[in-house]
Amino acid sequence: MRSLSTARVLLIALGVIVVASFLPLWVTGYILGLLTIAYYFGVFAMAWDLLFGFAGEVNFGPTFLIGTGGYTAGILDSLYQPPIWICLVAGALAAVTGGVVLALPALRVRGPYFGLTTLVAVLILQNFVVVAAGLTGGEIGLTVPDVISISDTTNYEIALWFMAVSGAILFSLSRSPVGLILQASGQDAVQAGALGFNVTKHKLAAFIISAFFSGLAGALLVFYLSTASVGTLVDITVGVQIIIAAVLGGRRTILGGVLGAIFLIAMSEVLRPLGDLSNFVVFAMALIVVLLFPGGFFGLLTGTKESG
Amino acid sequence: MLFWQILIDGFAISSLYALGAMGFALIFGVSGVLNLSHGALMVAAVVAAWAAGNDLHVGPYVGAALGVAVGFAASLLTYFLIVRPLQHTRKIREEEKEIFILTATLLWGIMIQELIAYFYTNNAKTVAPIVEGVVSIAGVRTPANEIFTALVCWLAIGLLWLLVNRTRAGKAVLAASMNPRGVTLLGIELSQVYIAVWAIYGVLVGIAGVLLGMFLGVSSYSVGPLTASAFAIVVLGGLGSVSGALIAAYVVGYLETITAYLISPAYRTIPALLLLIAVMYVRPRGLLGRR
Numbered sequence: 001m002r003s004l005s006t007a008r009v010l011l012i013a014l015g016v017i018v019v020a021s022f023l024p025l026w027v028t029g030y031i032l033g034l035l036t037i038a039y040y041f042g043v044f045a046m047a048w049d050l051l052f053g054f055a056g057e058v059n060f061g062p063t064f065l066i067g068t069g070g071y072t073a074g075i076l077d078s079l080y081q082p083p084i085w086i087c088l089v090a091g092a093l094a095a096v097t098g099g100v101v102l103a104l105p106a107l108r109v110r111g112p113y114f115g116l117t118t119l120v121a122v123l124i125l126q127n128f129v130v131v132a133a134g135l136t137g138g139e140i141g142l143t144v145p146d147v148i149s150i151s152d153t154t155n156y157e158i159a160l161w162f163m164a165v166s167g168a169i170l171f172s173l174s175r176s177p178v179g180l181i182l183q184a185s186g187q188d189a190v191q192a193g194a195l196g197f198n199v200t201k202h203k204l205a206a207f208i209i210s211a212f213f214s215g216l217a218g219a220l221l222v223f224y225l226s227t228a229s230v231g232t233l234v235d236i237t238v239g240v241q242i243i244i245a246a247v248l249g250g251r252r253t254i255l256g257g258v259l260g261a262i263f264l265i266a267m268s269e270v271l272r273p274l275g276d277l278s279n280f281v282v283f284a285m286a287l288i289v290v291l292l293f294p295g296g297f298f299g300l301l302t303g304t305k306e307s308g
Numbered sequence: 309m310l311f312w313q314i315l316i317d318g319f320a321i322s323s324l325y326a327l328g329a330m331g332f333a334l335i336f337g338v339s340g341v342l343n344l345s346h347g348a349l350m351v352a353a354v355v356a357a358w359a360a361g362n363d364l365h366v367g368p369y370v371g372a373a374l375g376v377a378v379g380f381a382a383s384l385l386t387y388f389l390i391v392r393p394l395q396h397t398r399k400i401r402e403e404e405k406e407i408f409i410l411t412a413t414l415l416w417g418i419m420i421q422e423l424i425a426y427f428y429t430n431n432a433k434t435v436a437p438i439v440e441g442v443v444s445i446a447g448v449r450t451p452a453n454e455i456f457t458a459l460v461c462w463l464a465i466g467l468l469w470l471l472v473n474r475t476r477a478g479k480a481v482l483a484a485s486m487n488p489r490g491v492t493l494l495g496i497e498l499s500q501v502y503i504a505v506w507a508i509y510g511v512l513v514g515i516a517g518v519l520l521g522m523f524l525g526v527s528s529y530s531v532g533p534l535t536a537s538a539f540a541i542v543v544l545g546g547l548g549s550v551s552g553a554l555i556a557a558y559v560v561g562y563l564e565t566i567t568a569y570l571i572s573p574a575y576r577t578i579p580a581l582l583l584l585i586a587v588m589y590v591r592p593r594g595l596l597g598r599r
């Protein structure tokens with residue numbers, strides 16, 4: 001994949017997106033609904049890949065950022081009903097604040113220690129949502145009075161183009177010098193610092209960017225589902241699914257996350273006849289990919305080998 | 309009265325936490341592996357003991373033994389099926405193996421959880437206790453099972469200490485946790501040490517699981533929280549330090565019990581989580597950490 005230039009990859013992706021934007025002409029509203037969710041998940045996975053794949057931060061808590069963004073937007077809407085775009089901006093800003101809070105320990109502790117901190121952040125958010133049930137709707141979930149649109153097609157197009165724009169920005173960033181510096185800081189922070197790069201500044205930027213897209217996507221998802229609940233936004237299993245989507249698609253590819261997300265949603269649909277066993281099969285397949293093809297789908301597609 | 313109740317309850321729960329986290333710390337100390345399927349292995353042991361009592365109608369001792377056996381087998385299976393292939397593969401760069409083992413054990417744990425939910429539903433399962441009845445300590449009516457739990461935990465911890473410090477195989481394990489390369493130079497096969505550690509871990513997980521099943525009961529939903537609490541205790545104590553994990557288990561166990569009794573059971577886990585965050589900021593390597 002390295003052999004393809006950034007511009008060419010973006011051009012191919014644009015072609016795929018344009019084709020995908022005509023899907024509402026052929027498929028049913030049900031499939032559009034599934035794809036809408038898959039696209040938002042794709043954004044979650046891409047934002048996670050920027051932090052993990054490039055900055056090397058083991059983030060078990062992508063849902064901390066998503067939940068902060070989603071719940072902020074949802075609570076604001078249920079309390080004051082401002083125009084939806086204000087809720088979305090507020091959600092994204094809240095997530096960015098969350099990203100900065102999360103980045104502070106990351107600059108001090110590394111590896112598994114940071115992983116645990118992010119896990120704890122998710123648990124604290126989850127506890128907060130349950131304890132502050134009057135504000136957040138608790139375990140039942142928060143009903144959001146407004147939706148962006150009730151048309152399947154409109155919702156689908158919003159998710160698709162939001163994913164396209166986020167993907168283009170994240171991908172270009174990862175291919176830019178900033179992406180290289182991030183990768184260097186992730187692999188050897190001391191040496192990257194010795195080469196004159198400001199590791200702290202770049203890592204903080206990575207957290208803020210990842211948080212921005214996670215929070216905005218979370219807020220959009222809330223307005224699509226017109227509900228915010230722990231089970232869809234915050235729970236650790238949601239975070240695990242995002243991580244699986246990104247790893248399945250291929251780490252350090254950004255765009256792979258979208259493939260992984262679509263694959264996960266499609267598989268759980270195809271395997272629905274298996275009932276409760278379908279999750280088991282999906283996770284088993286993910287495990288096999290991790291064990292046998294660590295490069296992920298993108299690695300398989302482009303035939304790139306991980307250097308040993 | 310309340311003081312004694314907190315003291316006794318907290319002691320039993322903390323001992324259980326200590327036993328559960330100890331194996332987790334041992335594995336990390338020796339091989340640098342964080343096993344995120346920990347909770348799933350524990351629940352598997354509980355469900356085996358429960359199913360043995362419920363479906364096969366065996367006595368509590370046989371059921372408990374069966375539970376420990378399943379914990380042991382599941383632990384070795386995890387090592388040979390998941391961890392070992394990832395440690396030996398050439399497809400993944402050395403510095404990235406850690407995250408791959410984390411991801412793979414996480415997936416493996418969820419698979420076990422899904423299988424248990426499929427065959428035995430999500431309902432909570434309580435294993436029939438080996439000792440029944442209630443005794444009164446300092447005016448507090450305490451289930452005898454609670455005392456039994458604490459006793460067995462400490463017996464197991466004591467045996468582990470003897471094994472590591474007084475036997476040849478145990479000393480090899482201890483040496484491997486200090487300097488893996490040095491051990492290989494002395495002619496000890498490192499993979500033998502790993503197998504030994506995973507076997508010990510399996511027995512500990514089995515015992516901790518079965519005791520937990522008798523004491524509080526578990527469901528397939530307990531998988532995540534159990535892994536998280538072991539992870540938290542081990543990090544709080546300092547990764548790789550078994551005695552640190554022991555102290556941290558008591559800190560977390562008592563903090564939770566005090567919160568549950570004095571404030572509200574709903575807030576049970578919050579102070580321990582906040583403490584963990586505080587320790588991360590002030591002393592990132594934990595109480596007794598050396599890495």
